[in-house]
Amino acid sequence: MELVVQVKLLPTPGQAAVLGATLRACNQAACDVAVVARESAVYRNYDLRKHVYAGIKADYGLGAQAAQHVIKKVADAYTVLTANLKAGRYGKPGSNRRRRIEANPIGFRWDAAQPYDARMLSWQHDARTVSIWTTAGRLKAMAYTGSPTQLKAVATSVIGECDLVHRDGMWFLYASIEVAETPPYEPDGFLGVDMGISNIAYDSDGTRYAGTRLNGYRRRQMRLRARLQHKGTTSAKRLLVRRNKKEARHAANVNHRIAKTIVTEAARTGRGIAVEELTGIRERVRLRKPQRVTLHSWSFHQLGGFLTYKARRAGVPLVQVDPRYTSQTCHGCKHRDRRNRPNQETFTCRSCGVVAHADHNAALNIAERGVGSWGAVNRPHVASPRSQRGD
Numbered sequence: 001m002e003l004v005v006q007v008k009l010l011p012t013p014g015q016a017a018v019l020g021a022t023l024r025a026c027n028q029a030a031c032d033v034a035v036v037a038r039e040s041a042v043y044r045n046y047d048l049r050k051h052v053y054a055g056i057k058a059d060y061g062l063g064a065q066a067a068q069h070v071i072k073k074v075a076d077a078y079t080v081l082t083a084n085l086k087a088g089r090y091g092k093p094g095s096n097r098r099r100r101i102e103a104n105p106i107g108f109r110w111d112a113a114q115p116y117d118a119r120m121l122s123w124q125h126d127a128r129t130v131s132i133w134t135t136a137g138r139l140k141a142m143a144y145t146g147s148p149t150q151l152k153a154v155a156t157s158v159i160g161e162c163d164l165v166h167r168d169g170m171w172f173l174y175a176s177i178e179v180a181e182t183p184p185y186e187p188d189g190f191l192g193v194d195m196g197i198s199n200i201a202y203d204s205d206g207t208r209y210a211g212t213r214l215n216g217y218r219r220r221q222m223r224l225r226a227r228l229q230h231k232g233t234t235s236a237k238r239l240l241v242r243r244n245k246k247e248a249r250h251a252a253n254v255n256h257r258i259a260k261t262i263v264t265e266a267a268r269t270g271r272g273i274a275v276e277e278l279t280g281i282r283e284r285v286r287l288r289k290p291q292r293v294t295l296h297s298w299s300f301h302q303l304g305g306f307l308t309y310k311a312r313r314a315g316v317p318l319v320q321v322d323p324r325y326t327s328q329t330c331h332g333c334k335h336r337d338r339r340n341r342p343n344q345e346t347f348t349c350r351s352c353g354v355v356a357h358a359d360h361n362a363a364l365n366i367a368e369r370g371v372g373s374w375g376a377v378n379r380p381h382v383a384s385p386r387s388q389r390g391d
Contacts, residue, residue, distance in 0.1 A: 001181045001312055002160070005153045009130070009171040010143040019171055020111075022134040023164065026070055027108040029056040033074045038105040043082075045075040061135045069115040077106050111166040113174070121162055121173075125155040130173070132164070144173065153177055168245070182315030187272030187374065190319070192367025193262060193307070194326070194359045195276065195300050198344055201258055202359035204367040205265070209258045221247050252302065259306035266316045273311055274370025275304060276323035321369035330354060331364040 011019060033052045042048050048071050057067045081101070084090060091098040120133040124141075128151070131140045145151075157177035165172040192204035201209040221243070228240040266273045311318040327347075329336040335351035342348060347358040 001179060001309065002176055003153075003179055003309070005146075005150050005157075005175050005177055007144045007146040007150055007154060007173050007175065009173060010145060011139075011171055015139050015142055016171065018134045018136045018139060019132075019164070020166070021136070023112070023114055023166060024110045025060040025062065025135050026066060026114045027110050027112050029060045029062060029067070029070050030074050030108045030112070031105075032056065032059075033071055034077070034105040034107065037074060037078060043075060043078045045072050048075055063120070063133060065117060065119050066114075066133065069117070073108075073115060074106070077108075081106060113163040113165045116162045116164055116173075118159075123154065123159065153179075179313070181312055184272075184315050184317045185270070187317045188270045190272045190274040190367045190370035190374065191262065191266045191269070192274045192363040192365070192370060193276075194363040194366055195303065196359050196362075199359055200254070200300075200303065201262070202357070202363050203262060203265075204360070204363040206357075206360055207261075207265075208359070209261070210254075214254065217250070255303040255306050259303060259310050262307060263310040263314050263316055266311070267314050272317035272319065272370060272374060273307065274319050274321055274366050274373070275307060276326065276366055277320045317374065319370050319373045321366055321373050323366070326362040326365040326369075327358055329365055331356075331361050331368070 009019075033048065033056060036052050037043050037048055040051060042051060049068070052071060053067055056062055056070060057064070062070065085098070085102065090101050116132070122131045124130065127141070128145070129141045129143050131138055132142060146154075154175055154177065157179055160176040160178065162176065163174040165174055190204075194202045196202065198215070199208050199210045200214070203209075224243060225240065228236045228243070262273060308318060310316075325336055328338055328340050330340060330347075330349035330352060332354050333349060333352040335349055337350050340347060340349055341358050343358075345358055347356045347361040348354075
């Protein structure tokens with residue numbers, strides 16, 4: 001399986017200036033390619049090369065590989081844009097925002113990430129340096145560093161494409177590596193995981209992830225964002241950007257720890273993991289305004305992604321199940337009623353009278369659906385009588 005490892009570059013001031021000039025040239029070229037693509041309505045990678053390849057090489061001093069990566073970056077950006085338009089993420093057809101996005105070419109920041117392949121970047125693991133292509137020629141013996149886990153990963157794994165990233169005045173390489181995937185075992189039951197608003201996750205063993213402390217952090221961040229947005233000064237906007245990045249890092253750290261704990265517990269008990277399918281959760285869930293803010297400010301998709309790749313690395317089977325009515329159905333008697341859930345936390349079955357935490361009850365239903373889903377996928381195929389007769 002493929003993972004992404006981040007290492008930090010340690011360029012000298014002169015090398016940093018050259019890296020900055022290289023990113024600026026690549027992204028200015030990408031902006032020009034995006035304009036040509038929009039004006040000529042050509043968005044496929046290979047077709048777009050015929051229009052712009054020679055021009056951006058000459059105008060911006062790009063090498064052959066760098067020019068091709070710039071063109072591919074633009075083509076991929078338009079592919080993502082088209083998918084988002086089809087999904088309705090930029091408003092309904094005919095809306096002002098959608099018309100503006102459909103009419104204008106995609107733009108790239110001067111420091112947007114630039115892809116590098118093996119012809120443009122080489123690693124010297126013993127010396128812990130890299131040799132990297134720039135518009136001013138090769139920069140050799142540029143030092144890099146990272147955590148022991150990161151350094152071991154790039155030194156012992158097959159490295160694929162890398163991205164050169166400039167963030168907060170620092171330089172990074174995001175390296176794609178291939179790691180061995182543990183074959184999944186046959187699970188002895190499933191650990192159901194319900195993702196929600198009051199609690200980020202609640203599993204079928206009754207373990208609650210998140211709570212008062214994390215929800216308080218969310219509310220403080222929301223109030224601080226509101227004050228900074230209301231103030232509107234330049235310094236307030238700078239602080240708002242820094243706070244947003246800090247909150248994103250905090251969310252990723254919490255999601256990592258939750259996913260690691262769930263996968264470890266499933267592996268320890270020989271069970272698989274069943275999670276609810278979260279595709280379209282923001283569009284289909286109806287919530288009060290304070291809950292909508294929480295829903296849109298937390299990355300449930302990121303948590304699902306962390307669970308997926310950590311489970312694959314550990315060989316833990318993971319299935320996604322239909323989440324409909326899991327919060328309204330009694331796990332014991334299977335009675336379904338909207339009135340079974342009188343509030344956010346409480347589940348009270350109007351048939352058998354069982355009282356439970358609503359998220360725990362939903363997690364138990366998800367675990368049960370996981371068993372059914374795993375059995376349906378792995379059930380041996382039985383030939384029909386007609387096929388057995390050879391008719």
